[in-house]
Amino acid sequence: MSKIRVYQLAKQLNVSSKELIERMKELSVEVGNHMSTIEDEDAKLLLELFTEGSTNNTEEKQNDEKNEAYPEPEATKSNEGPLKNEIDKNIKKSENKKNNSSSQEEPNPMEEKGEQVIQIEEKIIVKDFAEKIKKNPNEVIGKLIKIGVMASINQEIDFETAKTIADEFEIEIEKNMEIVEEATDFFIPMDKEEDLRSRPPVVTVMGHVDHGKTSLLDAIRETHVTEKEAGGITQHIGASEVVIDGNKIVLLDTPGHEAFTTMRARGAKVTDIAILVVAADDGVMPQTVEAINHAKAAGVPIIVAINKMDKEGANPDRVKQELSDHGVVIEEWGGDVISVPVSALKGTNIDTLLEMILLVAEIEELKANPNRSAIGTVIEAELDKGRGPVATVLVQNGTLKVGDSVVIGTTFGRIRAMVNDKGRRVKQATPSTAVEITGFSEVPEAGDQMIVVEDDKTAKEIANNRIDKVKEEQMKKSQRISLDALYSQVQQGTIKELNLIIKADVQGSVEAVKQSIEKLSTDKVVIKAIHGGVGAITESDVMLASASNAIIIGFNVRPTSSATALAKKEEVDVRSYRIIYNALEDIEAAIEGMLDPEYKEVELGKAEVRATFKVPNIGAIGGCYVIEGKILRNAKVRLVRDGIVIHDGVIGSLRRFKDDAKEVATGYECGIGIDNFNDLKEGDIIEAYQMQEIKR
Numbered sequence: 001m002s003k004i005r006v007y008q009l010a011k012q013l014n015v016s017s018k019e020l021i022e023r024m025k026e027l028s029v030e031v032g033n034h035m036s037t038i039e040d041e042d043a044k045l046l047l048e049l050f051t052e053g054s055t056n057n058t059e060e061k062q063n064d065e066k067n068e069a070y071p072e073p074e075a076t077k078s079n080e081g082p083l084k085n086e087i088d089k090n091i092k093k094s095e096n097k098k099n100n101s102s103s104q105e106e107p108n109p110m111e112e113k114g115e116q117v118i119q120i121e122e123k124i125i126v127k128d129f130a131e132k133i134k135k136n137p138n139e140v141i142g143k144l145i146k147i148g149v150m151a152s153i154n155q156e157i158d159f160e161t162a163k164t165i166a167d168e169f170e171i172e173i174e175k176n177m178e179i180v181e182e183a184t185d186f187f188i189p190m191d192k193e194e195d196l197r198s199r200p201p202v203v204t205v206m207g208h209v210d211h212g213k214t215s216l217l218d219a220i221r222e223t224h225v226t227e228k229e230a231g232g233i234t235q236h237i238g239a240s241e242v243v244i245d246g247n248k249i250v251l252l253d254t255p256g257h258e259a260f261t262t263m264r265a266r267g268a269k270v271t272d273i274a275i276l277v278v279a280a281d282d283g284v285m286p287q288t289v290e291a292i293n294h295a296k297a298a299g300v301p302i303i304v305a306i307n308k309m310d311k312e313g314a315n316p317d318r319v320k321q322e323l324s325d326h327g328v329v330i331e332e333w334g335g336d337v338i339s340v341p342v343s344a345l346k347g348t349n350i351d352t353l354l355e356m357i358l359l360v361a362e363i364e365e366l367k368a369n370p371n372r373s374a375i376g377t378v379i380e381a382e383l384d385k386g387r388g389p390v391a392t393v394l395v396q397n398g399t400l401k402v403g404d405s406v407v408i409g410t411t412f413g414r415i416r417a418m419v420n421d422k423g424r425r426v427k428q429a430t431p432s433t434a435v436e437i438t439g440f441s442e443v444p445e446a447g448d449q450m451i452v453v454e455d456d457k458t459a460k461e462i463a464n465n466r467i468d469k470v471k472e473e474q475m476k477k478s479q480r481i482s483l484d485a486l487y488s489q490v491q492q493g494t495i496k497e498l499n500l501i502i503k504a505d506v507q508g509s510v511e512a513v514k515q516s517i518e519k520l521s522t523d524k525v526v527i528k529a530i531h532g533g534v535g536a537i538t539e540s541d542v543m544l545a546s547a548s549n550a551i552i553i554g555f556n557v558r559p560t561s562s563a564t565a566l567a568k569k570e571e572v573d574v575r576s577y578r579i580i581y582n583a584l585e586d587i588e589a590a591i592e593g594m595l596d597p598e599y600k601e602v603e604l605g606k607a608e609v610r611a612t613f614k615v616p617n618i619g620a621i622g623g624c625y626v627i628e629g630k631i632l633r634n635a636k637v638r639l640v641r642d643g644i645v646i647h648d649g650v651i652g653s654l655r656r657f658k659d660d661a662k663e664v665a666t667g668y669e670c671g672i673g674i675d676n677f678n679d680l681k682e683g684d685i686i687e688a689y690q691m692q693e694i695k696r
């Protein structure tokens with residue numbers, strides 16, 4: 001039985017792949033992406049359906065004639081696949097729907113509801129949200145409080161929170177997916193479809209250590225960077241271009257997913273396609289899996305380069321098997337991911353890999369508008385002794401020209417000179433071109449967005465506004481309260497109130513702590529518990545602490561990972577205690593300037609318990625996966641279940657396979673036993689930490 005790809009069928013139907021996929025989804029037919037394959041007979045059904053009128057014989061005949069590529073199989077009826085059943089079912093459903101509505105002449109309530117779905121951005125201010133769902137802001141705030149979110153009318157809530165509230169009001173909302181490119185202080189209008197032109201793909205090479213990322217990049221460049229013209233010095237600018245059959249591919253020079261994630265963490269998306277390098281003699285390794293996850297999270301298509309095919313132990317089938325175990329299913333296995341066996345060392349099959357990149361790029365329909373002012377992202381930047389700040393930017397939309405006024409992060413200037421990856425001076429750079437630029441005041445950061453604006457004055461204004469904002473943030477943070485600095489802050493008179501947020505595992509503790517803590521107020525500082533609740537310390541607790549300059553105190557509860565990250569960013573002091581007395585003691589000492597936590601807790605890492613075993617004479621062992629940081633043999637550990645600390649103790653045993661291990665890093669599996677503790681359960685989190693002495 002032959003197969004056809006979605007994009008090929010779309011071509012036959014004279015529709016875009018996106019449209020076809022949408023249509024298939026409407027029919028509840030499972031479909032991956034443009035590269036997914038469809039059985040021949042199913043394709044035929046889709047053809048019929050797409051050209052509609054399958055009930056009309058004449059039209060059907062015409063369609064059959066038009067689509068000679070799919071002649072009616074002789075025994076279609078007896079050869080019906082699941083897709084056919086699915087489609088039939090859905091046609092019936094929609095026919096029923098049609099019949100019902102026409103007989104009753106009443107709008108379908110579902111459809112009516114569907115029309116009322118309100119579009120909400122990823123983040124929205126409470127006031128605007130209330131307006132959108134046509135509710136009184138106070139009502140919204142009331143509901144927010146009920147779910148433990150203390151947000152004021154002018155505060156932002158995220159989509160998830162908005163959705164919870166909307167559900168309460170029985171209002172349907174959905175995330176507004178139409179992302180208008182917009183810096184917070186600068187509006188960049190969307191391009192019109194007719195102004196868009198194809199642009200070359202930008203590719204990042206990812207994969208496990210030593211699997212050959214650098215070698216592959218070198219091999220590609222060696223075979224294809226041919227242009228070495230007079231005066232042109234090949235120089236390193238962070239990205240290089242190769243041309244095959246007149247088509248350009250841009251390769252980002254820094255391999256590895258760190259570069260990729262750093263960019264993404266800063267909100268920049270520069271990669272269109274990820275080349276996942278897997279050594280054929282080694283197979284899928286932890287960093288391969290990480291790379292897969294990062295590419296997937298970013299929605300970037302993957303092409304697998306099975307490298308080191310020249311080696312004796314090369315086993316591409318094993319690689320494919322292991323990849324499919326991680327959700328990357330190669331074409332020959334019925335999936336939609338292209339794989340190419342290569343040898344970076346010998347330069348074998350590099351051309352095929354490049355052709356596949358171009359194929360995927362074509363399917364992705366990468367487009368930009370070359371006739372507008374440029375937008376780009378900084379890939380690298382440094383201070384050059386002779387030239388001042390230099391940055392390599394990838395132009396992602398529009399055309400960048402010498403003389404353009406630009407804002408890059410918090411710096412600005414006018415483009416003085418541009419140099420391409422061959423070391424040649426150029427006057428302009430079109431979409432998907434990396435150029436090194438000079439002419440601005442400060443060194444920007446990798447990941448900073450570059451925008452071209454009207455004139456120097458506007459550039460300066462935007463940059464200055466951004467600088468002011470940064471300063472304001474820093475200022476806010478420098479005044480941030482912490483137990484360690486409390487005494488000096490009280491003495492200086494900068495703090496007169498100590499706001500606390502108290503989270504505990506049971507309501508009784510919350511109340512007890514509130515009362516005892518407030519009694520610690522002195523004539524210099526008033527202690528107030530502004531919020532208390534049961535459960536893990538969440539992002540909204542941190543948000544509240546940040547807005548009201550409070551310290552968070554947790555009893556037998558821990559912050560969620562996102563709360564920890566936010567607390568770090570907002571510099572909110574989060575303290576965890578097991579015993580109320582210790583907290584009271586700390587606060588009292590802090591006020592009197594005698595705080596002596598000579599030891600500070602340093603988090604080492606986290607592991608998730610994925611299975612449990614009983615080992616005679618030792619006890620319970622958790623089969624764990626290290627999800628963050630590392631676990632050290634001599635570390636202290638906390639066992640956290642659903643955000644609640646169940647046990648605090650030390651590691652009894654740490655093993656990788658049969659061997660004792662000193663440490664186990666992120667992405668690796670290990671067995672962990674906790675001293676004097678046997679109640680391990682699947683899903684538990686083991687947090688490893690150490691106590692470090694701090695100088696006061």
Ligand SMILES: Nc1nc2c(ncn2[C@@H]2O[C@H](COP(=O)(O)OP(=O)(O)OP(=O)(O)O)[C@@H](O)[C@H]2O)c(=O)[nH]1
Pocket residue numbers: 207208209210211212213214215216255307308309310311342343344345346
């Ligand atoms: N036999 C063989 N060896 C290869 C091939 N590709 C790379 N190597 C070797 O594998 C080793 C690692 O290659 P690199 O290109 O440095 O790998 P990498 O993934 O960039 O490594 P890191 O930068 O450390 O993450 C080197 O010794 C290469 O010579 C190949 O196709 N065949």
